Amino acid sequence: MSIRVGILGYGNLGRGVESAITQNPDLELAAVFTRRAPESVKVRTGVKVLHADELEHMQDEIDVLVLCGGSATDLPVQTPHYAAMYNVVDSFDTHAKIPEHFAAVDAAAKKAGKVGIISCGWDPGMFSLNRLYSNCILPEGQDYTFWGKGVSQGHSDAVRRIEGVKDCRQYTIPVPEAVDAVRSGSNPELTTRQKHTRECFVVAEEGADLARIENEIKTMPNYFSDYDTTVHFITQEEMERDHSGLPHGGSVIRTGVTGLDREHKHVIEYSLKLDSNPEFTASVIAAYARAAYRMNQEGASGAKTVFDIAPAYLSAKSGEELRAHLL
C-alpha cells in the first residue's frame, strides 16, 4: 500500500513535491490543498484540489502532509497546527527561529502522536547533515559554506521593492579563489566580501533613474552593502529568455587535522549543482515524507530534524537490500 501524501500550498515547492511523488512508486499524491479558491488552481498531474479547510477532517485519507508555504508567516502557524492532526514535513528555513519552531511543532506532534519533520531541504537539510557529520569526524577543524551559483529569491525580492524596478533576478556567486583556497586545506579567514559576489539582472520601468537604482542596490544594508555587486539592466524579453530558471547549489567544506601532532590534513566537501532549487528541495522532502510515515508507524512522535532520522528511513528498500547494494 502506498503512502498517501497531501500537499498544502501550490507554488514552486508544491509543484516540485507533486513531481517528486511521481518518481517514488511507494508514494501517492492524495490531494493538493489550497487557501485560494480550489477551482482557480490548475494542477499539472490532474490530482484533486481541495480547500485547506477540508484538512480538518481528512485524517483517514492522508498519511503525511507536506507544508509548502513560506517560512516568514505560513509555516510558524501551519506546521504546529497540522502536526496536531497529521504527520507533517516542512522546509522552514529561518535559521534563527528554528528552536522556537521546533518547540511548537514538538508539543503539537507529541500530543497527537504524530511525527513532524521541520527544516527539510538542502540548507537547512543536506548541508546541515554534512556540517554535522564532518564536525563529528573532524572535531578540530573549520567549516565553510559557499552558496551558488544560484538565484536567491530573497535578494531578488529585495531589489524588486526598489522604486523604478519592474523585475529582478539576483545570482549569488562564490568567489573561485576563495573556494580554491579552502579546498587546498590552507584554512583561510574569509570576510563576507571575499566569499561571494552578487550579480543582479534588473528590468527597470521606462524613464527610471538607472544610476539611482544601481546605487540603491549596491548600498542596501544586509543584502548587498557587504558584497561586491554587479548590476545589469536588461529588457523584460531578456529576463524571460535568459533568467527564467531557478538554479542553485553550493558547497559545504570542512577542513581538519588528525594525528597525535595534528600533522595530517583532511578536506571533506559536499557539493550540489542544481538546475531547479525548488524541485531538489521537494525531492529531499519526498524522501523525508516517507521517513515521517515509517517512523510514526514504529511509534515515534514529536518534532524531528534531519539530525534525528536514521538514513535508512529515507529509503523504500529493506535493510538487507541497502546493505547488499549501497554499503
Place this chain on the structure above:
Amino acid sequence: MSIRVGILGYGNLGRGVESAITQNPDLELAAVFTRRAPESVKVRTGVKVLHADELEHMQDEIDVLVLCGGSATDLPVQTPHYAAMYNVVDSFDTHAKIPEHFAAVDAAAKKAGKVGIISCGWDPGMFSLNRLYSNCILPEGQDYTFWGKGVSQGHSDAVRRIEGVKDCRQYTIPVPEAVDAVRSGSNPELTTRQKHTRECFVVAEEGADLARIENEIKTMPNYFSDYDTTVHFITQEEMERDHSGLPHGGSVIRTGVTGLDREHKHVIEYSLKLDSNPEFTASVIAAYARAAYRMNQEGASGAKTVFDIAPAYLSAKSGEELRAHLL
C-alpha cells in the same frame, strides 16, 4: 563521565583510534589490547597495554571496544565474539561478505543486549551514506564512485608478492576527464579503464629482471589487467623519502533528474581528500563509538551500520545545540 574505549589491535588503524580519542574530550582510552606479548607493544600515549585474553573479564571497565583487525581473517571471528560481551565498532570492508558478517554480529549483540556497529569508515562508511542519501533524493539517476588519488594497500601487497620485488607503493588515480564528464551531468557510461589509472613505485631486488616484473604487474588479473598501469622503479631511499604516507580520498557522485518531464539535472558530490587514510577511518570510528554507547544506553541492541544510526548520535552536543548551530 567519559565513554571508556578499548582498542583491540595496534596497527595503523589502532594507532589512528588512539590519536582520534585525544581529539574527543568525552572519550577516554581505557587500554590497548593485543594478541602479541603486551610488553612488545609500545603505545604512543602511554596507555596500558593488555593481552587480548583480558577482554574476557573487563566488561565493567570498557564501554565500547573498537576492533582494529583485518577484514580477511580477524574481524569475521572477533566482531561476533566480542559483540557478545561489549558494544563494538569495526571497519569490516569486504563488501561481498557484509550480509553474513552483519547476521553473525546481530545474533551475538542481540543476545547480549549490546550494539555492534560494522563497516565503519569512509568506504564502506561515509561513501555508503552519501550513496544512500543521494539515491533517496534522486531516485532516477546514476551513481559514480572514484577512488584516489591514494595508496591502495591491497594492490601494493599484490605487487610485493611478485618475485624480485622488495617493496611497492601503488596509487589509484581517477581519470580527470572521466570525473569532469560525470560532474557535467552528461551521465557517461565508463569502463573500468576509463575511470581509474594505476601507478606503481617499485623497489626491485638487485639483479632482478625489471621487464618481467613490469609485465607481471601490468597483466595481473583483477588487480591491474583492466587498467592502464604505469610502473616506476625506484630506490629504497626514494621509497622512504617520497612514499611513506598513506594518503587517499575520492568522490561519490550521483547525477539525476527531476521535473514532470525529467527536464532538470542535478549533481550531488561528496569528496574526501585525506592525508592519512587510517587516521581518517579512525576518526569516523571514534564518532560511531560514541553512537554505539549512547544507543545502547537508550536500550538499543544488535548489529547496526551507518544507515541505521541517526546522525545526532555521533555528536557529544545536545539536540538543542545542534539545531541552534549546525542546522
